[in-house]
Amino acid sequence: MAERGFRGDGEAPVMTDELRIATATRYILLAEELTQRPFEAPELTAAERVANLLRD
Numbered sequence: 001m002a003e004r005g006f007r008g009d010g011e012a013p014v015m016t017d018e019l020r021i022a023t024a025t026r027y028i029l030l031a032e033e034l035t036q037r038p039f040e041a042p043e044l045t046a047a048e049r050v051a052n053l054l055r056d
Contacts, residue, residue, distance in 0.1 A: 028039045
């Protein structure tokens, strides 16, 4: 996003699917490196997990 001139102020430029995938891949690889375990995607979305926590 910084390469597109976005520095956190104003409206962010639209993220392409390619950029979304590249970003997710970086985070997954980092998580695996830090935990020394393979990444396992959760079954629920983040919003669903938060809603479940708030219900309990």
